[in-house]
Amino acid sequence: MFQELRNIIDFTIRNNTKYSRKNFKELNPELIKRNFQENLYTEDVLAQHLTKTPRCYAKILDVGCKNWFYAQGEYNFFKSFCNEIQLDGIELDAHRLYTNFYSRYEVAKYYIGSLNNTNYISGNLLDIKNSYDYIIWFLPFVLKEPHKYWGLPLKYFYPQKLLMHAYSLLNEGGQMLIINQGEVEANAQVELFRECRINYISLGEITSKHFKYQNSRYGFLVNKKL
Numbered sequence: 283m284f285q286e287l288r289n290i291i292d293f294t295i296r297n298n299t300k301y302s303r304k305n306f307k308e309l310n311p312e313l314i315k316r317n318f319q320e321n322l323y324t325e326d327v328l329a330q331h332l333t334k335t336p337r338c339y340a341k342i343l344d345v346g347c348k349n350w351f352y353a354q355g356e357y358n359f360f361k362s363f364c365n366e367i368q369l370d371g372i373e374l375d376a377h378r379l380y381t382n383f384y385s386r387y388e389v390a391k392y393y394i395g396s397l398n399n400t401n402y403i404s405g406n407l408l409d410i411k412n413s414y415d416y417i418i419w420f421l422p423f424v425l426k427e428p429h430k431y432w433g434l435p436l437k438y439f440y441p442q443k444l445l446m447h448a449y450s451l452l453n454e455g456g457q458m459l460i461i462n463q464g465e466v467e468a469n470a471q472v473e474l475f476r477e478c479r480i481n482y483i484s485l486g487e488i489t490s491k492h493f494k495y496q497n498s499r500y501g502f503l504v505n506k507k508l
């Protein structure tokens with residue numbers, strides 16, 4: 283109850299003020315190295331699980347992209363088989379501040395600064411109307427607790443609606459990759475697919491030689507039929 287009230291107040295304040303320090307740059311060599319490895323991980327995981335269909339142009343959406351520290355990995359993967367790409371990232375809580383007073387949005391500007399046609403959108407997935415060839419969704423909130431813990435008001439907790447909407451944005455022949463953290467969330471994801479009557483392929487545990495996260499991750503692939 284208290285946490286919900288705090289989340290509502292904090293979320294409202296940060297979205298109205300949009301306060302942030304400007305011009306973020308990562309200078310810590312350890313964190314730069316970790317980010318490099320996480321981007322290799324991202325590129326590798328996409329290469330393991332998505333189909334590389336050569337295209338002149340592909341539109342890609344990343345859902346809940348936070349500060350988009352892994353955008354480079356996504357960009358490199360899609361550019362490896364598409365001449366041109368439009369890479370959009372949507373984040374509901376873009377103005378959340380880190381302890382150094384930079385917002386996610388400001389940090390994301392640093393990570394996507396050198397990537398052509400890459401667009402960070404501060405907003406709700408439900409307001410996206412474009413269609414996409416690929417949708418990438420790392421660690422969606424499928425349970426209430428993590429959603430609350432990350433500071434979001436409960437009025438934004440509607441995982442079924444979000445999944446249905448994401449699926450509706452996918453072009454025919456398109457692919458959506460969803461990765462969940464831990465078995466409990468992966469089981470909740472399966473239940474969501476069932477409730478939404480969306481067919482999926484279970485990819486099992488997601489691993490890469492480039493990086494290992496502390497908690498196991500599990501993946502699901504949705505192929506939208508032509």
Ligand SMILES: C[S@@+](CC[C@H](N)C(=O)[O-])C[C@H]1O[C@@H](n2cnc3c(N)ncnc32)[C@H](O)[C@@H]1O
Nearest residue numbers: 346347348372373374375405406407420421422
């Ligand atoms: C667990 S985080 C994952 C962040 C990032 N994808 C990663 O792998 O580190 C889930 C993110 O989804 C965002 N989110 C939740 N609901 C959303 C919505 N309706 N539209 C857009 N983003 C949303 C949250 O604010 C949060 O940043």
